[in-house]
Amino acid sequence: MLSLGIDPGTASLGYGLVREHDDGSLTCVHYDVIRTRADTPMPQRLKQIHDELVVIVERYQPDRAAVEELFFARNVTTAITVAQARGVVLLALQNAGLPIAEYKPNAIKQSITGYGGADKTQMQEMVRLLLTLDNRPRPDDAADALAVAIADLQHYRLASFNTV
Amino acid sequence: MLSLGIDPGTASLGYGLVREHDDGSLTCVHYDVIRTRADTPMPQRLKQIHDELVVIVERYQPDRAAVEELFFARNVTTAITVAQARGVVLLALQNAGLPIAEYKPNAIKQSITGYGGADKTQMQEMVRLLLTLDNRPRPDDAADALAVAIADLQHYRLASFNTV
Numbered sequence: 001m002l003s004l005g006i007d008p009g010t011a012s013l014g015y016g017l018v019r020e021h022d023d024g025s026l027t028c029v030h031y032d033v034i035r036t037r038a039d040t041p042m043p044q045r046l047k048q049i050h051d052e053l054v055v056i057v058e059r060y061q062p063d064r065a066a067v068e069e070l071f072f073a074r075n076v077t078t079a080i081t082v083a084q085a086r087g088v089v090l091l092a093l094q095n096a097g098l099p100i101a102e103y104k105p106n107a108i109k110q111s112i113t114g115y116g117g118a119d120k121t122q123m124q125e126m127v128r129l130l131l132t133l134d135n136r137p138r139p140d141d142a143a144d145a146l147a148v149a150i151a152d153l154q155h156y157r158l159a160s161f162n163t164v
Numbered sequence: 165m166l167s168l169g170i171d172p173g174t175a176s177l178g179y180g181l182v183r184e185h186d187d188g189s190l191t192c193v194h195y196d197v198i199r200t201r202a203d204t205p206m207p208q209r210l211k212q213i214h215d216e217l218v219v220i221v222e223r224y225q226p227d228r229a230a231v232e233e234l235f236f237a238r239n240v241t242t243a244i245t246v247a248q249a250r251g252v253v254l255l256a257l258q259n260a261g262l263p264i265a266e267y268k269p270n271a272i273k274q275s276i277t278g279y280g281g282a283d284k285t286q287m288q289e290m291v292r293l294l295l296t297l298d299n300r301p302r303p304d305d306a307a308d309a310l311a312v313a314i315a316d317l318q319h320y321r322l323a324s325f326n327t328v
Contacts, residue, residue, distance in 0.1 A: 087251025
């Protein structure tokens with residue numbers, strides 16, 4: 001079971017691919033960020049994000065996709081910008097026919113560390129341990145995306161058990 | 165010069181096509197809304213909006229497109245949902261190679277009525293008069309989209325003059 005986790009953004013969109021093996025162990029297949037330039041018009045940046053994500057899906061053929069939900073208490077302008085990117089991400093995943101799950105940030109933290117208020121360092125250290133990586137994944141957006149994929153696989157496994 | 169105006173939304177996305185003739189007069193070519201069902205998963209709704217918009221662009225072949233900017237002082241959740249739809253709209257327009265303009269709601273009101281604080285009825289009545297329609301266009305989202313297209317044509321004409 002290969003899950004593609006995504007941390008939406010416009011300047012930097014994180015993605016991470018995590019495989020769960022039959023024994024329940026996890027391996028990191030790939031992670032990176034899609035970067036777009038601030039001096040490029042937004043429609044072009046959205047197209048770049050969409051098109052690069054389509055290539056990633058074609059290359060790695062994930063079984064599932066998971067996207068972090070947006071939570072902004074303060075800056076509505078930032079929320080709108082990131083949500084536009086999230087829209088083209090959902091479109092690309094839908095067009096690929098993937099099951100798409102969405103998780104709130106604190107649900108991801110809860111899933112990874114057992115604590116919804118975990119800080120960034122704790123999260124990245126847990127991602128490193130769960131994926132048996134030598135170092136914490138960088139940059140932050142890619143590490144967040146790996147956490148989304150791990151949470152998705154955990155959630156999917158629990159859901160499978162529940163339906164037995 | 166044919167402009168496609170868009171009032172973004174998820175449950176109901178308004179669009180309107182307005183042609184400006186050489187004598188500066190305007191005619192309404194078409195207007196309607198794209199509706200999606202609230203009980204459908206968001207990725208499917210975004211795909212529906214995107215795909216229907218692609219068909220509209222292919223059918224009417226506009227020269228330009230204009231999209232209303234989002235302004236939400238209060239409800240961030242609504243802002244995020246509408247912004248996701250706006251993202252797939254911008255993607256479809258960018259893929260069609262159209263020049264894309266974006267206008268703030270009060271700039272559109274200012275352009276149509278001369279007053280940035282005009283109410284909905286005043287706006288729709290001015291749209292009706294400018295397009296010499298028998299009745300005010302309905303529903304609201306479609307009327308708003310026609311206003312976006314009119315404002316775009318006015319802005320484009322002024323911009324053309326400025327560069328002479």
